[in-house]
Amino acid sequence: xxxxxxxxxxxxxxxxxxxxxxxxxxxxxxxxxxxxxxxxxxxxxxxxxxxxxxxxxxxxxxxxxxxxxxxxxxxxxxxxxxxxxxxxxxxxxxxxxxxxxxxxxxxxxxxxxxxxxxxxxxxxxxxxxxxxxxxxxxxxxxxxxxxxxxxxxxxxxxxxxxxxxxxxxxxxxxxxxxxxxxxxxxxxxxxxxxxxxxxxxxxxxxxxxxxxxxxxxxxxxxxxxxxxxxxxxxxxxxxxxxxxxxxxxxxxxxxxxxxxxxxxxxxxxxxxxxxxxxxxxxxxxxxxxxxxxxxxxxxxxxxxxxxxxxxxxxxxxxxxxxxxxxxxxxxxxxxxxxxxxxxxxxxxxxxxxxxxxxxxxxxxxx
Ligand code: GLY
Numbered sequence: 001x002x003x004x005x006x007x008x009x010x011x012x013x014x015x016x017x018x019x020x021x022x023x024x025x026x027x028x029x030x031x032x033x034x035x036x037x038x039x040x041x042x043x044x045x046x047x048x049x050x051x052x053x054x055x056x057x058x059x060x061x062x063x064x065x066x067x068x069x070x071x072x073x074x075x076x077x078x079x080x081x082x083x084x085x086x087x088x089x090x091x092x093x094x095x096x097x098x099x100x101x102x103x104x105x106x107x108x109x110x111x112x113x114x115x116x117x118x119x120x121x122x123x124x125x126x127x128x129x130x131x132x133x134x135x136x137x138x139x140x141x142x143x144x145x146x147x148x149x150x151x152x153x154x155x156x157x158x159x160x161x162x163x164x165x166x167x168x169x170x171x172x173x174x175x176x177x178x179x180x181x182x183x184x185x186x187x188x189x190x191x192x193x194x195x196x197x198x199x200x201x202x203x204x205x206x207x208x209x210x211x212x213x214x215x216x217x218x219x220x221x222x223x224x225x226x227x228x229x230x231x232x233x234x235x236x237x238x239x240x241x242x243x244x245x246x247x248x249x250x251x252x253x254x255x256x257x258x259x260x261x262x263x264x265x266x267x268x269x270x271x272x273x274x275x276x277x278x279x280x281x282x283x284x285x286x287x288x289x290x291x292x293x294x295x296x297x298x299x300x301x302x303x304x305x306x307x308x309x310x311x312x313x314x315x316x317x318x319x320x321x322x323x324x325x326x327x328x329x330x331x332x333x334x335x336x337x338x339x340x341x342x343x344x345x346x347x348x349x350x351x352x353x354x355x356x357x358x359x360x361x362x363x364x365x366x
Contacts, residue, residue, distance in 0.1 A: 001026040002360055005187050005196035007175045007210060008203035008335075010039035011152075014159035015345040016200055016334050017168060018077070019353030025360075027168040028194050030175040030187045036279040038204060038311035039156060039341060041233055043259040043267045046070050046343050047147035049117045050092045050248050052108075059320055060115055063340055066347035070148055073346035074155075080165065081158030086151035090260065092144040093131065094119070095249040095296060102139045104250075109142055119144050133242045133297045149246055150342060151261055177201065177211035177331070184215075184330035198356055200332050205277070205314035207335040217327055219316065226322075226336055228277050228312035232285035233269035234293075236303040242266060249296055256292035265306070268293045272313075272339075281308040313338050323348060324355040332356050 002025050006017045009031025017029045045051075048063035074087040096102040112119050119142040127134060127141045134141075163170065173189035177199060186195040203210050205228040208221040220226050243266070247258040260266045271285045286308055294300045316322055316336035321344060326333050334352045337344050 002198075003028065003196045004198045004200065004356060005030060005194045006200045006202060007177070007187050008201070008207070009170070010037060010202070010204055011042070011156065011159075011341045011345045012204075012334055012337055012348055013200070013202035014156065014163065015349040016202055016352045018080075018159055018162055018166075019349035020200075020356060021163060021166040021168050023353055023357050025356070027163065028171060028196065029163065029168060030171045030173060030189055030194060032172065032174040034174070034206070036205075036228065036277060036310065036312035038231070038313050040152065041231070041309035041311035042152045042342050043233060043257065043269050044150040044152045044155070044342055045092075045147070045246055045257065045259055046087075046150055047092050047144065047246065048343060049112055049115070049119070049144050050094065050147060050246070051339060051343070052111060052115060059340075062321070062347060063343050064115075066344045067146075067148070069346035069350070070150070073349075074150065077155070077158045077162060080162035082161055082165065083154070083158055085154050085158055086261070088149050090147065090149045090245050092147040092246040092248060093122075093127070094142045094144065095134065095247055096139045096141065097135070097137065097249055097251055097296060098139060101250055105140060105142060117144070131243055131245065131247075133299055134247075135296060135298055138296075147246060149259055149261070152342070155342070175203075175210070177215060179211065179215050179328070182329060184328050198330055198332065198360055200334055200352060200356065201326075202334040204335060205312050207314065207333070215328065217325070220322065220333065220335070224317055226314055226316055227274060229315045229338065230273045230275055230278055231270040231311050231313055232281055232289070233267055233309050233311070234286060234289055235306040235309065236266050236268060236300065237264055237306050238266065238300070238303045239264070242297050242300055242303070247296060249292070251292035251295045254288045254292045256289055256296070258293060258297065277312060279310045279312065281310050321348065323351050332359060
């Protein structure tokens with residue numbers, strides 16, 4: 001049986017590995033619990049339109065397509081993983097808290113209209129009817145009804161469980177690519193080498209250092225290669241539901257999102273800083289995020305802080321994911337998903353799964 005090794009067990013590596021077992025390949029996934037992983041702290045927003053301002057237009061093609069794949073992806077995963085995923089159509093409210101933000105909201109709506117997204121403008125009374133927890137000082141809001149939210153841990157656990165049930169091997173350890181001549185032939189871990197006919201590199205921001213110098217393309221491993229973008233998030237517990245939809249806004253120019261997971265839990269996110277591989281939670285981030293969150297939803301002052309988490313998003317210089325390209329035989333790359341790991345997981349799994357099968361069919365065997 002043809003064997004593929006996947007380096008990295010975040011949402012991208014797991015999803016790719018699952019698509020590979022579905023294509024009849026033997027899969028070994030190598031993963032280590034290192035600090036700064038982004039998947040276990042992700043808010044789980046599947047909201048291409050709400051992220052549009054952050055992305056370049058051609059990213060929209062990928063994110064909007066992948067969002068449409070999520071319901072089917074989640075249903076198939078629930079069947080194979082043996083437990084339902086918590087994928088909910090909560091919608092997103094883009095909220096303007098002051099006049100500048102109202103102007104910005106207008107610009108966003110035009111950008112969305114150009115992309116073919118119909119966002120519904122809500123007046124204050126309609127907004128307060130839907131979300132009574134939002135501050136009375138709110139200026140305006142737009143409603144994106146199709147946005148989804150997935151509970152990160154359920155999705156990650158379902159993928160691990162689906163992989164095990166399908167006979168994939170999950171190896172714990174820090175891995176590095178093993179190269180013989182020009183060809184990538186496996187993954188070195190402390191206990192030895194996992195040899196494989198093909199290797200997928202999906203190690204997040206660490207992908208650039210997953211091989212000896214000169215092995216990886218410079219856009220991945222060079223000075224301007226993949227970089228960590230630090231994101232801090234706060235998980236809160238509330239006595240009663242504070243909001244029903246995902247909320248996105250800026251308060252004094254601090255971007256903030258609120259993501260309700262159930263009636264009692266929500267995530268407030270996220271900072272975005274290029275400060276290297278720093279995984280320290282900071283007072284500044286907690287202060288900024290919580291001031292912004294409680295300005296939008298004042299009753300969050302009574303919430304309990306459950307966790308302050310830090311994740312390092314893997315970003316390429318153009319903020320687009322690197323899917324497939326590798327000058328090395330035996331290697332396919334799937335990394336650089338930046339803010340969009342969960343959002344892009346179904347499409348990445350499909351694209352990379354097809355590319356690996358194509359490479360193998362072309363005789364790209366070790
Ligand atoms: N996907 C949202 C974030 O990275 O903060």
